[in-house]
Amino acid sequence: MKTNVSSTRRDFLHKLGVSAAATAVAGTQPLTAHAAVRKRNIQYAMLIDTRRCTGCHACSVACKAEYDVPLGVNRSWVEYVEKGDYPNVTRNFLPRLCNHCDHPDCVSVCPTGATYKREEDGVVVIDEDVCIGCGYCIQACPYDMRFLNPVTGTAEKCDFCEHLVSKGIQPACVETCIGSARIFGDINDPTSEIAQMIATNPVSVLRPDKGTEPNVYYIAADHSGEHERQRNRYVRVTTHRKQKIRR
C-alpha cells in the first residue's frame, strides 16, 4: 500500500517552497498549467511522526468533540498494525485523516462543485449548502475519508479545522496529541517546521500509486496491510471504528 516518497518528489516540494516565496516577492505569475496548481502561496499540510504516536486515540476523540461527529462515522481515527511472530512482535499506529490531495479525486467527481480545493491554502473543503449528498466523492476517495453525515445528509470529512486555523489556532488533533506527533503548517514555506521536517526525514504518503499527491505525510509509517497474510505472515489491522475493513 505504501512506498517512500522519492527523493525527487521531496526535492520538488522543496524547490516549490523556495519558488513560491520568490514568486511572491517578485510578483510574477507562473506560466504552465501544472505549475498553476503549484503556485498556491500556501498549502496547508500535516506531517505525522509515527515514532511519536502512541495510538492513544486522543486525536480521534478531539475531532469527535470539535465537530460533534455522530456515532458510526469519523473524520479522524487511528489504525493499529500488529505483526510478527512471538516474541518478535511489533504494533505500529497509523493515524488517518483527509489527505487534502493536490489532485483530489473527490473534487473531480463532484457534480455540483460543492467539494473544491481552496486557492488560498490548498485545503479541500465541502460547501454543505451546495452538496446534494450524492455520495460520488465517498466512492471516489481512495482513502475512505468521507462519509455522509447522517444528520445533515451532506458529505463530510476533515477540513484541517479551518475554523480554528483561520483564527490562528492549531487543528484540534494537533493540539491534543500527547506525543506531539503531528506537525501542521504551510508546506510551501521552506522555513516552516513541516517543510523542514519533510526536507530532512524520509517520509511517505498513503497510496502514492493513486496519483492524488497527498498533503498528509508520515515519518516511519508501517503501511502493512492484511493482504500480507496471504504470504502466511501474521498481520492484524484494527481500525477502531465501525468500518472494520481498511481500504
Place this chain on the structure above:
Amino acid sequence: MTTRRDFLKLGGVTATATMTGGVALSQARELKSGGADYSPESGTQRKPVPTACWQCVSRCSVIGYVENDRLVKIGGQPESIRSKGKLCAKAQAGVNHVYDPDRILYPMKRVGKRGEGKWKRISWDEALTEVSSRLKKLRDDGHPEKFMFHYGRMKASSSKLIKDVFLSTYGTGTIGNHTSICEGGKWTAQELTWGSHYDNWDFDNTRYIINFGSNCLETHTNHVSVAHRLVDALVANRVKMVTFDVRLSNTAAKSSEWVPIKAGTDGAVALAMCHVIINEELYKGDGEAFLEYCKVTADRNASTAEKVAALKLHLAGYTPQWAESLSGVSASNIEKIARELATTKPACVVSYRGTVAHYNGNDAERAMQMLAAITGNIDNPGGRCRAVGASWNYPKGPKNKPGSKKLKIVDGFKGQAAIPTHHVSHQVLKMIKDGSAGRPDVYMWYCYQPVYSNGDVQENIDILKDENLIPYTVAVSPFYDESSALADIILPDATYLERWDCEDMVSPAQIAEYYLRQPTVKPLGEVRDFGDVCCDLAERMGFPLGYKTKEEYVRETCENTPGVREAGGFEYMRQHGVWHDPSAKPSFYSHKKEIKQAALEKDGVIFDQATGVYWNWKKTGASSAAEAMDKGFVKTSKAFKGYVGQLINGKVYRGFPPDAVNKSGYFELYSELMEAKGFPPLPTYTPIPEHQEMQAGDLVLTTYKVNVHTHSRTQNCKWLTEIYHQNPGWINPQTAANLGISDGDLIKVKSKVGELETKALVTPAIVPGQIAISFHCGHWEYGRYASGNRPPENTDDTDLEAKWWTENGAHPNWIIPNDPDPINGQQRWMDTVVQVTRA
C-alpha cells in the same frame, strides 16, 4: 462544517491582504497551540473555563469550552507544567459524562425491593431529611461508627472537606477507600523503603529506562503528564527503554525492547539484576555513594563495605539462571540489561501494577527500589524521584471534633494482611457479611462501585442486596451504575465538570503545580456536588461546618495558601486555572539536606538510639517524654508523625522521612518492620502458591486497562465506548493451538469463583500460558451506551439511534477472587488461575 458565508469572509480577507502588498500571503500565519476554541458552525468564540479533569486520577488541568451555556469541548491547558496542553481521549470525552442521557438528575428512592429496579423521584429535602435523621440517630446513640463511608476517588479539597471536616466532625472513622484495588501495595512497599508513597520518573533527564509492568503510555496515575515526556525521551533524546510485560501493551510496543515475562516473576528478574550489579561491582560510583543513606543490615552503623557484603550474601542465590527458570527471560538478557542499566547514567526504574498486583507484589516493588538504589538512581535528575505536588493550606473546619470511632472492617480479616497502610477495601463486604467486627447501619459510597470494581462480583451483589446485613444503603453518584442499582437512596452527584476543587496531583517537572477545578456549566437537573451536600447534612444534624458550599471552602483555601494568595488567590485561579512558583527549582536529593541544630533542640525532640532518628514525641501518640523514651521510636504509636531527621555518620539529614509507618530515615532495604511481622527483612522472592499447583492446560489470567477507558467509569462515554466496547481474551497462538482454540472463537474462561464468556484473540503479543482480559467492559447497568440497558430515568440523545455496537464485552471481575497480598493487602488482580475452553 463550512458555510458559504465563511468562504466569502475568508476570501475577502485574502483580497484585502493581496491589495495591501501580497507578501503576507507568502507565509501562513503562526498558529498557537490551544487556549481558545471557535464554533465550526458559527465561527463565534467559545467561552473558555479553566478547570481540571477527573476521568482518571491524573487530574490534568484542562479548559472547558462553552457555547450557548453548553459544554461542547474540552481542550488542554497550555499553561500547565504537568500536561503542557496535551490531553488524552478520556479527557476529551468528559463532555459525554455531563450530557449522558442516562444520568441521574434527581434524588431517587427505591420503592420495590432492594435491587428490583423500582424507583421514585424525591425532593432533596426529603432525601436529606431521611439520610440525616438516620445519621443523627446513630450519632446521638453514641455509635457514629455505624455510619460507613466508602469512597473510590476522593482527592485534595474534596477529601479534606468530606473526610477531614465533615466525617471527622460527625465522628465516624469507618471510612473505606479503594486503594487496595488500585496500587496500594506499591505504596506500602515504598513507605517501608523510602517513607512516603509515589515515585515520579524523571523522563526529562533520563538516559535509560527499565520498565516492569507499567503501561504508562496508555494508562497511569499520572498518565498524560508522564506520557508526553516519555515520548520526548524516546524520540528526541533517543533514550533506550526496555519493558517487561506479559503482554505487548502499547507502552511495550513503543519501547526499544519488549521482554516477555511470565506473570508474577518481575521480582525474581529484578533481584537477579541486583545480583549481577553487585557481583560485577557495577554499583561502584553513584550506587556505592547512595548506600550511605541505605539501611542494609540490622546494624544501622554498618560500613558501606559491610552493606555490600550483606547484599552479596542475600543475593547469592538469585542468579540470572535461577530467574530464567522462573520468568522465561534468558539469563544472558538479564545480564545484558542489568549492565546497561548500571552503566547508563542516569537511569530510571519504572514499575506498576503488572509488578505489584500479585501475591508477591510487595517484595517485587521493594526489589525495584533496591535496583534503583544500588545503581544510584534515587531522587536524582533522570531517576526514580520522590513525588512533588501542591501543598494547599486547607481550612480545618469546626475546632471541636469528637474523636472518631470506627468499625475494624477496612483492613481485612485478622492475619490477612500484615501492614495494610492503604487498607484492604476489597474485603469490606466480606467482613460485613462475617459480622464479627460489627456491621454498619448505613453504608454510603461515593465515586465508588463496590459491586463492579472489586473481584467476586456475585458475592458483592449478594451481600449488598441483603437488608439483614446492611440495613440502609446510599449511593452518591451521577450515574445509575451496578452499585447505584442496589442503593436504597441515590443522591445525584455533580460530575467533575460541574463542581469546585483545589487540585494537587504529582508534577513530573518536580515543581509543585497548584490548580483549580471549577464548574464549566451550571449543574444539570437538580444534581448537587456532594461537598455541598455534606455542608447541608452537617447543618441539619446541628454541627455546621462553617461553609455553606464547597466553593466557599475552595475560595478560602486559595486565599490561605502562600504563593497562590500573593498571585491573586481565588480570582487568579478562576481566571488562569493553574499556578506554580516561577522561581521554584526542580526538587531532587532532598534526603541530603542537613537538619539544623536548632531543629534538634526544639522542645519535645528526642533521639532514638535504636534507629538513629531524632523525633518530636509531642507530635506522636506518646503521652510523656519518659513513655516515648521507654517505648522508643519504632514502638510508639504514630511516631512517624514526629520524625525530624536521621543520624548518618555523625550528621543529621532529612533522609527519607516516614509517612505511614515507624521506619527510620534511612532508605530501608532492610526492614525491621517486615522482620517484626515475620517476613524476610531484605527484598525476597516468594513464588505465587496457586501457580505452583497448576494443572496441564491451566492458564494465568492477567488484567489490564486500555487507553480510552478508566476502570469502571467511562463506558457511558459514547465517544470512548465507540472505540472500545469488546474485550476478547488474548491468547498466544501456541497456547491456543494446544487448547484447540482459533482466533475469534467464543471461549469459556473458568476460575474457582466463576465463569465468563468472551471471544479469543489469538495473537503473538502475549506470553504463552497466559490469557489477558481487559477491564472496562461487561456492564449490565450504567446506561444505554455502556450496557444497552435503560435506567429508571433517562432523557434523549440523537446519537442513541446511531449507536452501532450491540455487544458490550465481558467483565473479568466475575471470575477473580478478592484475595490480598499477605503483606500489604493489595488485591491480586494478576494471579488468577483459569481453565479456557471453546464455548
